[in-house]
Amino acid sequence: MQTLALIGAGGKMGCRITDNLKDGPYEMKYVEVGARGLENLNQRGLSATPEDEAVAAADVVILAVPDVAIGAVSAGIVPKLKPNAALILLDPAAAHMGELPERADITYFIAHPCHPPVFNDETDPEARRDFFGGVKAKQAVVCALMQGPEEHYAVCEDIVKRMYAPVMRSHRMTVEQMAILEPTMAETIGASVAMFLKQAMDEAVKRGVPAEAARDFMLGHINIELAIAFGEAGNPFSDACLVAMEYGRKRWLKEGWESLFEPDSVRDQIDVMLHPEKLKGME
Template structure:
């Protein structure tokens, strides 16, 4: 059986994974050093295992910790891992920046949830309100074998399916492609645009539109717009196409797709892990 070590088991992300792993058949060592996290484990009837003990016994180690800490923590963890073991990271950032330590006899694997899709067949209230996934709503995941033997991909995907369950499908991609999906597509672009949608609604409210009317109007139209763009349910009207072009010229700078260039992806991740660098970046154009 595959023995697991979950680092950060009592944290925000770790608790969601812990709740799934307690249902699995694998032996699991839960590692947590912070008092709040330890209390979260106690609520689940679990006791933390010291990191060195857990890692040295594990066939697969999961880092459920913030991206900014992965570089430092991985140095400690990888040093204690046994030959042939697998280190799983849940975000491509640290691996893409080359922050994982060099050790050829340890496998590096990355997995990340896609989160439950907007268009789904969920019927229970619990699943409908499970926006992040890993509880009741089905989601897809993406996986990448960064280094190590090919047979370790299957093991990594299997564990990823368990920690992010229920999983409807898994996509195998490269770590470079995962970095393009997050942060570039999902955070730099998509999350930014969604915050602008929220600001647009708030501006309408400031101009006198009742809040509930503005919210209903915005969310209803977003639903249609997503259906048109991603499900091809209907084309935009001619008048709407004109408005779209007007908005594009007013709000979107030329060359924004350069964000997908490798050097720009690297820059985005570097700034995310070192927020102080954002102050000095020249992004206006």
């Protein structure tokens, strides 16, 4: 039986992982120091283990801590890991920026959920409302073996699939490729576009459109527009819509946006995410 130590077990992400791993085939050790986190564990009938004890015994350590804390937390944990142990991170940011301690005899494994897709076959009401994933709705995951023996990939991937279950697909890639997906594709661009759409709807409401009608119209159109754009609908945009799209791109989409995917830009985005105070210098 493998021994797993979950750091930050009572936090928001930690609780999701705890719920999915507590009945699994592992000897679990939960590390938590915050009062709220300890109460969350207590509500689940679980107790915390001191960090030094948990890490020293662990075959695999999972860091369920904020991105900005991974560098500092890993610096305190990595020296305590036993040889051939694995450290699983839930985001590529710190790893991509070289914030993990150097130690050749351990494994670094990075994994991140794709979240349940917009287009799915879920019929259970709870699954349809599981937007984040890891509870009822199926999702895919992306994984990267940053360093360590090849046989550790399957070991860590199996843990990740249980963490984020139910998982329908697992994609292997490099840390660099994962950083392109997040933050650049999914957050720098994707989340910004999502909030832009919400602001566009709010602007319509400000100009007199009934709020409920504006919401229905926007969400319905997002659904069919995504279906057309991603090849799900089987029909193209109308000629008039194509003209409106071109007009819109010239008015609100900045030329050269593709440069956000250049390696230096990806690193710059991650640097700002890990050090938010730098964002002020960009204004």
